[in-house]
Amino acid sequence: xxxxxxxxxxxxxxxxxxxxxxxxxxxxxxxxxxxxxxxxxxxxxxxxxxxxxxxxxxxxxxxxxxxxxxxxxxxxxxxxxxxxxxxxxxxxxxxxxxxxxxxxxxxxxxxxxxxxxxxxxxxxxxxxxxxxxxxxxxxxxxxxxxxxxxxxxxxxxxxxxxxxxxxxxxxxxxxxxxxxxxxxxxxxxxxxxxxxxxxxxxxxxxxxxxxxxxxxxxxxxxxxxxxxxxxxxxxxxxxxxxxxx
Amino acid sequence: xxxxxxxxxxxxxxxxxxxxxxxxxxxxxxxxxxxxxxxxxxxxxxxxxxxxxxxxxxxxxxxxxxxxxxxxxxxxxxxxxxxxxxxxxxxxxxxxxxxxxxxxxxxxxxxxxxxxxxxxxxxxxxxxxxxxxxxxxxxxxxxxxxxxxxxxxxxxxxxxxxxxxxxxxxxxxxxxxxxxxxxxxxxxxxxxxxxxxxxxxxxxxxxxxxxxxxxxxxxxxxxxxxxxxxxxxxxxxxxxxxxxxxxxxxxxxxxxxxxxxxxxxxxxxxxxxxxxxxxxxxxxxxxxxxxxxxxxxxxxxxxxxxxxxxxxxxxxxxxxxxxxxxxxxxxxxxxxxxxxxxxxxxxxxxxxxxxxxxxxxxxxxxxxxxxxxxxxxxx
Ligand SMILES: Cc1cc2nc3c(=O)[nH]c(=O)nc-3n(C[C@H](O)[C@H](O)[C@H](O)COP(=O)(O)OP(=O)(O)OC[C@H]3O[C@@H](n4cnc5c(N)ncnc54)[C@H](O)[C@@H]3O)c2cc1C
Ligand SMILES: Cc1cc2nc3c(=O)[nH]c(=O)nc-3n(C[C@H](O)[C@H](O)[C@H](O)COP(=O)(O)OP(=O)(O)OC[C@H]3O[C@@H](n4cnc5c(N)ncnc54)[C@H](O)[C@@H]3O)c2cc1C
Numbered sequence: 001x002x003x004x005x006x007x008x009x010x011x012x013x014x015x016x017x018x019x020x021x022x023x024x025x026x027x028x029x030x031x032x033x034x035x036x037x038x039x040x041x042x043x044x045x046x047x048x049x050x051x052x053x054x055x056x057x058x059x060x061x062x063x064x065x066x067x068x069x070x071x072x073x074x075x076x077x078x079x080x081x082x083x084x085x086x087x088x089x090x091x092x093x094x095x096x097x098x099x100x101x102x103x104x105x106x107x108x109x110x111x112x113x114x115x116x117x118x119x120x121x122x123x124x125x126x127x128x129x130x131x132x133x134x135x136x137x138x139x140x141x142x143x144x145x146x147x148x149x150x151x152x153x154x155x156x157x158x159x160x161x162x163x164x165x166x167x168x169x170x171x172x173x174x175x176x177x178x179x180x181x182x183x184x185x186x187x188x189x190x191x192x193x194x195x196x197x198x199x200x201x202x203x204x205x206x207x208x209x210x211x212x213x214x215x216x217x218x219x220x221x222x223x224x225x226x227x228x229x230x231x232x233x234x235x236x237x238x239x240x241x242x243x244x245x
Numbered sequence: 246x247x248x249x250x251x252x253x254x255x256x257x258x259x260x261x262x263x264x265x266x267x268x269x270x271x272x273x274x275x276x277x278x279x280x281x282x283x284x285x286x287x288x289x290x291x292x293x294x295x296x297x298x299x300x301x302x303x304x305x306x307x308x309x310x311x312x313x314x315x316x317x318x319x320x321x322x323x324x325x326x327x328x329x330x331x332x333x334x335x336x337x338x339x340x341x342x343x344x345x346x347x348x349x350x351x352x353x354x355x356x357x358x359x360x361x362x363x364x365x366x367x368x369x370x371x372x373x374x375x376x377x378x379x380x381x382x383x384x385x386x387x388x389x390x391x392x393x394x395x396x397x398x399x400x401x402x403x404x405x406x407x408x409x410x411x412x413x414x415x416x417x418x419x420x421x422x423x424x425x426x427x428x429x430x431x432x433x434x435x436x437x438x439x440x441x442x443x444x445x446x447x448x449x450x451x452x453x454x455x456x457x458x459x460x461x462x463x464x465x466x467x468x469x470x471x472x473x474x475x476x477x478x479x480x481x482x483x484x485x486x487x488x489x490x491x492x493x494x495x496x497x498x499x500x501x502x503x504x505x506x507x508x509x510x511x512x513x514x515x516x517x518x519x520x521x522x523x524x525x526x527x528x529x530x531x532x533x534x535x536x537x538x539x540x541x542x543x544x545x546x547x548x549x550x551x552x553x554x555x556x557x558x559x560x561x562x563x564x565x566x567x568x569x570x571x572x573x574x575x576x577x578x579x580x581x582x583x584x585x586x587x588x589x590x591x592x593x594x595x596x597x598x599x600x601x602x603x604x605x606x607x608x609x610x611x612x613x614x615x616x617x618x619x620x621x622x623x624x
Contacts, residue, residue: 069252069255069256072252072256073256073259076256183260183263183264183293184256184260185260185292185293185294185307186257186260186293186294186295186297186298186307186309186313186317187294187302187307188294189253189256189257189260189294189307190253190302190307190308190309192256193253
């Protein structure tokens with residue numbers, strides 16, 4: 001089976017976010033970038049499928065050269081090779097178009113992604129890629145098994161779960177507990193340097209979106225503690241101070 | 246020299262942090278209190294490649310250099326110094342001895358098993374009556390045809406009981422004679438070879454420390470490392486590398502204690518202010534951070550020289566001596582910064598404080614490091 005895993009390069013969840021250039025750019029100084037956590041589950045599942053049934057796992061990232069440490073970490077975890085589309089990932093449509101351009105000529109059986117990136121969290125790329133390629137896309141997938149050219153997936157829905165079957169090839173946006181979370185081992189880290197990492201130039205895609213500027217959410221106010229014996233105080237604060245009652 | 250962590254080191258640090266958060270941290274106090282040596286954990290560390298960091302890939306290891314090795318030991322020790330000590334002893338001492346002085350057959354036979362942690366390794370030099378004065382050891386090996394018969398005992402041996410093999414330095418000549426000691430690899434289960442008393446320790450309690458007893462142990466001559474008479478010289482070279490790993494262990498403990506103290510000092514309020522705003526506390530933090538930085542640089546320098554194949558006995562001794570003393574001081578100050586809470590087992594600094602003290606003792610005390618350093622100065 002030929003599997004493509006799309007990984008995003010995102011700030012560590014503990015990062016302190018700030019902006020530069022008149023609030024039009026993320027200030028990346030001091031920020032540690034990681035593989036999107038959902039993407040890491042997708043990668044782990046891809047490796048499990050490969051280990052069980054053979055095949056190859058290719059990781060793909062749309063990003064500039066500074067994403068290569070993140071790509072190499074994916075190789076250390078166990079992907080066989082990697083492709084970096086050498087472009088700034090402007091928005092979800094741009095990223096999806098680049099992924100589709102690569103996938104068109106490569107005939108992957110499965111294209112696995114995270115349910116959403118954890119920077120822009122739009123959860124769009126998998127759906128867009130499915131549409132651009134004319135193949136099914138399913139998200140968020142919590143269980144995925146492949147048998148006889150079909151994938152059986154379990155999807156989280158409001159108040160329950162849905163079992164979906166679809167023929168390959170397909171795109172899946174993954175989340176835990178789809179796979180045992182994998183961490184690289186020393187041998188993987190060592191071999192990551194010698195695995196192929198191909199850099200390709202981007203396909204041309206029209207710009208649909210223009211970024212004006214970023215804003216931080218208003219800081220959280222101080223927390224007021226109310227003694228359990230004085231519930232009327234809570235009522236008063238909600239009514240007169242927060243004005244939500 | 247570039248002081249930044251290289252990409253491999255960053256990945257290794259992250260890997261150890263990720264693994265440690267899930268599989269070490271939740272058990273640290275339990276292993277410590279029960280003085281339990283968690284064998285299954287070491288098997289997992291073996292799967293991750295942390296039990297054969299310096300072993301080349303051809304022998305089943307990870308094939309990294311001392312830089313990556315320091316990162317691995319330091320990051321483990323930030324979470325649990327006792328686990329750091331055991332990983333260091335396994336990698337540097339037992340495995341390191343076979344890697345440096347084993348013949349091809351011995352390397353092929355033992356290194357893959359040690360690197361995967363199928364075998365946990367022990368290394369025995371110290372004896373009840375000869376610690377710092379290891380050259381005067383009394384455990385003897387006497388030749389009998391193709392075999393050597395070993396009698397005596399070793400003490401304070403890390404993994405003496407749970408170890409699957411031990412590299413043991415024995416006396417094969419008269420005491421005081423030049424080249425009077427020889428190293429052998431002894432497998433667990435060899436008749437007459439057993440573990441004695443397990444020490445009940447102040448710190449490093451999850452790292453097993455026991456006596457090794459040799460009662461007419463017959464060991465085939467193929468188990469000899471190098472030639473007859475090489476033992477002590479080999480042991481001293483093994484310790485040169487081992488000292489870098491104890492320096493890394495010290496750095497991990499010191500950083501763990503420092504990070505906890507830095508955070509706490511900004512959260513704990515007294516007199517309506519964070520205690521970090523008092524100069525008495527902030528100056529402590531400044532000293533701790535500076536000494537930690539200096540210890541780190543000494544350790545990196547020794548590692549750099551080791552990687553380049555330079556003679557680094559003095560630098561390794563300096564790194565070990567300084568980093569271990571810094572670990573003790575930083576852990577002590579960290580407890581002070583935590584006040585009464587630091588004296589309880591609810592906060593991590595109490596354990597760093599107990600674990601740190603081993604660093605100025607094991608693999609040569611601070612006094613012995615000063616002897617080594619001064620011998621290399623005055624000639
Ligand atoms: C510094 C910086 C600034 C950015 N600025 C913008 C911006 O202004 N606007 C914007 O929309 N995006 C921006 N991005 C890109 C952003 O990181 C995403 O790559 C892209 O927008 C898709 O995010 P999403 O939330 O739409 O993805 P989702 O649709 O939530 O992602 C779903 C899945 O798609 C895959 N995926 C997402 N991104 C990539 C990728 N780049 N390469 C390969 N697979 C991927 C992953 O598997 C992910 O889990 C920026 C990125 C960086 C690093
Ligand atoms: C937890 C732990 C794990 C260990 N693991 C191992 C192991 O795996 N393998 C192994 O072989 N050993 C191991 N050891 C032993 C360790 O290396 C010795 O304890 C150490 O070398 C000191 O020897 P000693 O305890 O006999 O102290 P002594 O040599 O009796 O020293 C007592 C004191 O005298 C000082 N002193 C001695 N000689 C001099 C001198 N000439 N000048 C000035 N001061 C001097 C020392 O510095 C020390 O302060 C371990 C020890 C511990 C505690």
